[in-house]
Amino acid sequence: MRKLFNLTLGVVTSIGGFVEVGSISTSAQAGAEFGFSLLWAVAVATLFLAALAEMAGRLAAVSKRSMAAAVRERFGIHFQIIPLSAELVIDTLLLTAELGGVAIAIKMLTGIGFQWWILPVGLVAWLVLWLGNFSVIEDGIGLLGMVTLSFVVAAWRLHPTAGQVVGGFVPTVPHHDITRYAFMTVSIIGATVSPYLLNFYSSGAIEEKWTEQDLWINRLTAWFGMGFGSTVAMGCLVTAAIVLGPQHVKVETYEQAAQMFVPVYGRWAVTLFALSLGIGCFGAAVEIALNAGYVLGQSLGWTWGIDKKRRDTSRFVAAFSLVLLLAVAIASIGFDPLRVTLISVALTVVIMPLVVLPFLVLMNDEQYVGRHTSGPIGNGLLATITILGALMAMVVIPLEILGG
Amino acid sequence: MDIVRDVLDTRVVDRNGREMGRVDGIVVDCQPNQPCRLAAIVIGPAALGDRLHPALGQFVRRLEKRFGLDQNRPAQIEFADVDEIETKIRLRLTISDTAVDAVEKRLRAWVGRLPGAR
Numbered sequence: 430m431r432k433l434f435n436l437t438l439g440v441v442t443s444i445g446g447f448v449e450v451g452s453i454s455t456s457a458q459a460g461a462e463f464g465f466s467l468l469w470a471v472a473v474a475t476l477f478l479a480a481l482a483e484m485a486g487r488l489a490a491v492s493k494r495s496m497a498a499a500v501r502e503r504f505g506i507h508f509q510i511i512p513l514s515a516e517l518v519i520d521t522l523l524l525t526a527e528l529g530g531v532a533i534a535i536k537m538l539t540g541i542g543f544q545w546w547i548l549p550v551g552l553v554a555w556l557v558l559w560l561g562n563f564s565v566i567e568d569g570i571g572l573l574g575m576v577t578l579s580f581v582v583a584a585w586r587l588h589p590t591a592g593q594v595v596g597g598f599v600p601t602v603p604h605h606d607i608t609r610y611a612f613m614t615v616s617i618i619g620a621t622v623s624p625y626l627l628n629f630y631s632s633g634a635i636e637e638k639w640t641e642q643d644l645w646i647n648r649l650t651a652w653f654g655m656g657f658g659s660t661v662a663m664g665c666l667v668t669a670a671i672v673l674g675p676q677h678v679k680v681e682t683y684e685q686a687a688q689m690f691v692p693v694y695g696r697w698a699v700t701l702f703a704l705s706l707g708i709g710c711f712g713a714a715v716e717i718a719l720n721a722g723y724v725l726g727q728s729l730g731w732t733w734g735i736d737k738k739r740r741d742t743s744r745f746v747a748a749f750s751l752v753l754l755l756a757v758a759i760a761s762i763g764f765d766p767l768r769v770t771l772i773s774v775a776l777t778v779v780i781m782p783l784v785v786l787p788f789l790v791l792m793n794d795e796q797y798v799g800r801h802t803s804g805p806i807g808n809g810l811l812a813t814i815t816i817l818g819a820l821m822a823m824v825v826i827p828l829e830i831l832g833g
Numbered sequence: 834m835d836i837v838r839d840v841l842d843t844r845v846v847d848r849n850g851r852e853m854g855r856v857d858g859i860v861v862d863c864q865p866n867q868p869c870r871l872a873a874i875v876i877g878p879a880a881l882g883d884r885l886h887p888a889l890g891q892f893v894r895r896l897e898k899r900f901g902l903d904q905n906r907p908a909q910i911e912f913a914d915v916d917e918i919e920t921k922i923r924l925r926l927t928i929s930d931t932a933v934d935a936v937e938k939r940l941r942a943w944v945g946r947l948p949g950a951r
Binding site for chain 2: 492498501502505506507510559560728729730731732738739740741743744746747796
C-alpha cells in the first residue's frame with residue numbers, strides 16, 4: 430500500500446513543474462491573451478516532463494544513481510560542469526522567485542507588503558528541510574497541493590464548450606501577436622520542464638529506495654503526477670481564457686490573475702487563489718532548495734539524503750541552507766518575481782538540449798539501465814525533445830526581447 | 834580497464850562502505866620503455882578544480898589553506914589501497930585514514946550544535 434503512496438512523488442514534482450510562480454503566471458497570461466489556443470503547449474510540456482521523469486526514475490531505480498551522479502560518471506566533469514552550473518544558477522533564481530510567490534500570496538491574504546514575508550518564508554522552508562524527512566515533505570506538500578485543484582473546479586464550473594477545449598489542443602497560428610504567441614509557447618514549456626525536477630524526481634526515487642520491481646510504480650507516478658499538474662495548469666489557462674479574456678486583461682500582477690476566480694468563488698476568490706499560489710510556490714521552494722543539496726552532493730560524492738542524520742550529512746545540509754540563504758538575500762534586495770522567472774525560463778530553455786542529450790545515451794546504456802533500455806518510442810521522443818529544445822534555445826533570447 | 838571510463842569520476846567508498854567522494858584526479862606513473870601504470874587516485878575539490886582549470890584548482894587550494902583545511906588535501910590514495918573497481922571503487926582504507934572528510938568534519942562541528950540536529 431505504501432508503494433501506492435509513492436504516487437505523491439509524482440504529484441510533488443508536478444507541483445514544481447506546473448503549479449508554481451512561473452507556470453501559474455504563464456498559464457494565466459496565455460489564457461487571458463490567446464484564449465484556449467495554447468492548451469496544446471501545456472500538453473506538449475506534460476508529455477516532455479512525464480517522459481523525462483519516467484526515464485529519470487527508471488535510471489534511479491535500476492542503476493541506483495540519480496541523474497547528476499550518472500551524468501558525472503558517464504560523461505565526466507568537463508561535460509557535467511555546464512549543466513551543473515546552469516542548474517545551480519536556475520535553482521537559485523527559481524528559488525528566489527518561488528519565495529517571492531509565497532510572499533505575494535501572503536500579502537494577498539494579509540495586506541502586509543510582500544518584502545516583509547521573504548525572510549519568514551525562507552526560515553519556514555529551512556525548518557521544513559531541517560526537521561522533516563522525505564515522506565513528510567512529499568506527503569505534506571502533496572496533500573496541501575490538492576488546494577490547487579481549485580483551478581480545475583473553477584474551469585469546470587465555468588462550463589467551457591467541448592469544441593473550445595478540443596480546439597485548443599490543435600496548434601494554430603494566431604491572427605494577432607504572433608511573436609507574443611511564440612514567446613508564450615516557449616515560456617510554457619520552459620517554465621514547466623525545469624532541469625531540477627528531473628534530478629529531484631530521480632533523487633526521490635533513491636530516497637524511496639525504488640528497485641527494478643518498482644518500475645511500474647515509477648511509470649504510474651510519472652504519468653499520474655504530471656497529469657495532475659498538467660490538469661491544474663490547464664484549469665488555470667481555461668479559467669483565465671473564459672474570465673479574463675473577454676475583459677482584455679493583460680495579466681501583469683498576481684492580483685490581476687486572482688480576478689479569474691471571482692465569478693466562481695465570489696468573496697473567497699482571492700483567498701483560494703492566494704492559497705493555491707502560496708502552497709504551489711512553497712512546495713516548489715522546498716523542492717528546489719533540497720535539489721541544490723542533492724545535485725551538489727551527488728556530483729561531488731558527499732553523503733546525502735534528507736532521511737539521514739543531519740550531522741552525518743553536514744555538507745549536504747550546508748548546501749541547501751546556503752542556496753536558501755542566497756535566494757532570501759536576493760529576494761530581500763527587492764526584485765520582480767515575474768522578471769526573475771523570465772530569466773530562469775530563458776536559461777532553462779537554453780540549457781535544455783544539454784540536459785536531455787545525456788538521457789539519450791544513459792537510457793541506452795545497459796551498464797546503467799540493464800535490460801530496461803529505451804525503445805524506439807522513448808528514443809524518438811528524446812531526439813524530438815533535443816531538437817525542439819535546440820530550436821527553442823536559438824529563438825528564446827530574441828523572443829524574450831520581442832515578446833516579453 | 835579504461836581508466837577514464839572506469840576510474841575517473843567514479844564514486845569511492847571506504848572498506849566500511851562510507852562515502853569518500855569521487856575520483857577527482859589520477860596519478861599516472863610512466864617509466865621509459867614500460868607501459869604507464871595508475872599509481873594513485875586523488876580525491877578533493879582542488880584536484881577537481883585543477884582538471885577544469887588550473888586557476889580554479891589554485892583558488893580552491895588558497896581557500897582550503899585560509900580555513901586550515903589543506904593538510905594532506907587533496908587526498909592521494911595509492912592504487913595498492915584500492916580493493917575493487919565496479920560501479921563504485923572500494924578501498925582497503927577507512928575514511929579516517931585520509932583527509933577527504935576534513936570539510937565534513939568542520940561543518941559537523943557547527944551543524945551538530947544546532948537544535949534538532951539528529
